[in-house]
Amino acid sequence: xxxxxxxxxxxxxxxxxxxxxxxxxxxLIAAGGVLTLLATQTTNEVMGAVYWMGILIALNFFxxxxxxxxxxxxxxxxxxxxxxxxxxxTLLVWFWPxxxxxxxxxxxxxYPILFTFALVLPPALTVPFTLVTLAxxxxxxxxxxxxxxxxxxxxxVIGMRLVSLVAMSGLGMFYWRIQRERRRASARxxxxxx
Amino acid sequence: xxxxLSKPLAATEELIEGQKVIIVARWMFVLTMLLLTVxxxxxxxxxxxxxxxxxxxxxxxxxxxxxxxxxxxxxxxAVIYLASLADLLAISFGVxxxxxxxxxxFVFYYPALLVISVVFTPTMLFVxxxxxxxxxxxxxxxxxxxxxxxxxxxxRLLMMVAVALCGNHFREIEQARRRAAAQAAEPLxxxxxxxxxxxxxxxxxxxxxxxxxxxP
Numbered sequence: 001x002x003x004x005x006x007x008x009x010x011x012x013x014x015x016x017x018x019x020x021x022x023x024x025x026x027x028l029i030a031a032g033g034v035l036t037l038l039a040t041q042t043t044n045e046v047m048g049a050v051y052w053m054g055i056l057i058a059l060n061f062f063x064x065x066x067x068x069x070x071x072x073x074x075x076x077x078x079x080x081x082x083x084x085x086x087x088x089x090t091l092l093v094w095f096w097p098x099x100x101x102x103x104x105x106x107x108x109x110x111y112p113i114l115f116t117f118a119l120v121l122p123p124a125l126t127v128p129f130t131l132v133t134l135a136x137x138x139x140x141x142x143x144x145x146x147x148x149x150x151x152x153x154x155x156x157v158i159g160m161r162l163v164s165l166v167a168m169s170g171l172g173m174f175y176w177r178i179q180r181e182r183r184r185a186s187a188r189x190x191x192x193x194x
Numbered sequence: 195x196x197x198x199l200s201k202p203l204a205a206t207e208e209l210i211e212g213q214k215v216i217i218v219a220r221w222m223f224v225l226t227m228l229l230l231t232v233x234x235x236x237x238x239x240x241x242x243x244x245x246x247x248x249x250x251x252x253x254x255x256x257x258x259x260x261x262x263x264x265x266x267x268x269x270x271x272a273v274i275y276l277a278s279l280a281d282l283l284a285i286s287f288g289v290x291x292x293x294x295x296x297x298x299x300f301v302f303y304y305p306a307l308l309v310i311s312v313v314f315t316p317t318m319l320f321v322x323x324x325x326x327x328x329x330x331x332x333x334x335x336x337x338x339x340x341x342x343x344x345x346x347x348x349x350r351l352l353m354m355v356a357v358a359l360c361g362n363h364f365r366e367i368e369q370a371r372r373r374a375a376a377q378a379a380e381p382l383x384x385x386x387x388x389x390x391x392x393x394x395x396x397x398x399x400x401x402x403x404x405x406x407x408x409x410p
Contacts, residue, residue: 016367020360027356031349038345098342105346111304112356119364156230157298163226164301167219168357171305175215175312179368182211187375 009180010122014075017120019067021078024116025060025085028109029053035096035106045097052088059084079125085113086129090136094144101144102154107137107161111168118172130169134162208369209274212313213263216274219309220256220281223302224249227288241291248284255280278314278322281306286329294337295347300330304357311361323358327351 036049059081063073073081089109096106110133118126141148141158148154227249231242255277262269285306288299303326310322334347 012371016371017364019367020364023363024356024360027352027360031352034345034348034352038348039342105343105349108301108304108350108353111301111353112360115304115308115357116360116364119361152233156233159230160226160298161301163222164305167222167305168308170222171215171219171308174218175212178211178214179372183368183372183375186372187379 009183010075013120013122013176013180014078015072018063018072018078021082021116021120022060022064022067024112025056025063025081027112028085028089029056029060031109032056041097048095052092055084056088075121075125079121079129082113082117082121082129083132086110086133086136089113090140093137094140102141102148102158103145110137110165114165115168115172118169119176123173123176126169126173130166134165137165138162206271208315208365209271209313210268212309213259213269213274216278216309216313217256217260217263219305220252220277222305223281223285224253224256226302245288245291248287252280252284275314275318278306278310282322282326282329286326286333289330289333295334295339295343296337300350303330303354307354307358308361311358312365314362316362316366319358319362323355327354330354 032049032053036046036053040046040049063077063081066072089106092109093104093106094100096104098104114130114133117129121129138158145154148158227245231245231249259269259273259277282303285299285302288302289297291297292299307323307326311319314322331347331351334350339347
């Protein structure tokens with residue numbers, strides 16, 4: 001009985017919360033629009049931006065439309081969509097024209113994605129998702145700019161980025177836990193009247 | 195029983211509950227700043243002293259807030275707002291002394307805005323987020339920023355707004371869910387006692403007959 005109510009609660013977390021993931025992805029697409037309009041120099045760069053933005057728009061339109069129709073995405077679909085987000089951001093950081101690796105500025109796109117993922121999905125999924133994201137980013141930075149391993153300043157910079165990314169995810173999970181406890185307390189009449 | 199509370203009271207309750215997230219976030223910030231200062235002190239002595247002074251001040255203040263929380267003593271709303279303002283100012287100060295747009299410390303704005311977004315009311319969130327965006331934009335523009343970097347500045351500001359709006363939207367969803375859970379758990383009121391229907395003329399006659407009949 002208890003496990004049924006817990007699984008229902010988990011399903012409701014996904015059902016109600018996924019709109020913030022959808023909005024975070026719309027912001028990611030808006031960021032893509034800014035990049036395409038202001039930071040591209042050649043036709044090839046514009047076309048490259050259109051490809052990944054097209055994937056994200058199609059994905060988010062599908063998930064948002066399902067949400068509006070009252071048939072929201074399930075946990076696996078949301079997690080897979082989060083994986084697509086991280087993969088595309090990592091490709092952007094890697095291949096965007098101009099400075100690459102640690103010098104590339106596009107890593108900030110990870111922040112809202114990690115945060116909203118942690119708010120909605122359970123920690124059992126959020127922790128591996130965060131670790132994989134950090135591994136992707138760190139691996140890409142070391143691959144592209146290996147000198148960072150021997151520069152104290154670069155280690156400091158990368159440390160700040162990783163710590164703040166972990167903070168986004170960790171604080172999101174902490175808030176998720178607090179909200180769950182408060183909701184359970186609200187649902188217990190004896191706790192509320194005491 | 196948050197659903198029966200008035201709006202300002204519910205907002206206060208939200209603020210007090212959310213204080214835990216603010217305190218944890220501030221400890222993370224303080225520890226990171228201390229670690230980075232100790233491991234890689236690449237500032238001048240005076241700036242290093244100033245940074246340490248700021249970090250220790252935040253740590254002491256955070257310890258006071260934590261003590262209030264542990265001993266279940268209420269903290270004034272104004273103190274919570276001032277503490278968050280101090281966080282944002284400390285981050286802005288760090289960004290300023292490390293080179294404005296090119297300072298790597300701006301990433302700390304995101305966790306700071308995160309906690310503000312899930313704890314503060316939409317009005318206060320608007321005040322804090324717009325102030326942060328304006329202050330950071332001014333700090334970035336005040337340094338010699340390359341024209342090629344302007345889109346990335348816009349992106350940083352856009353992501354700040356994204357974090358703030360998504361966090362606050364989630365907070366409202368959770369408030370609504372809590373209200374619904376509380377209402378569902380509320381015991382149903384007893385049904386109103388039904389008054390007996392008025393007797394018809396025939397019924398009254400019958401009743402009188404029964405009352406007048408003597409029992410054997």
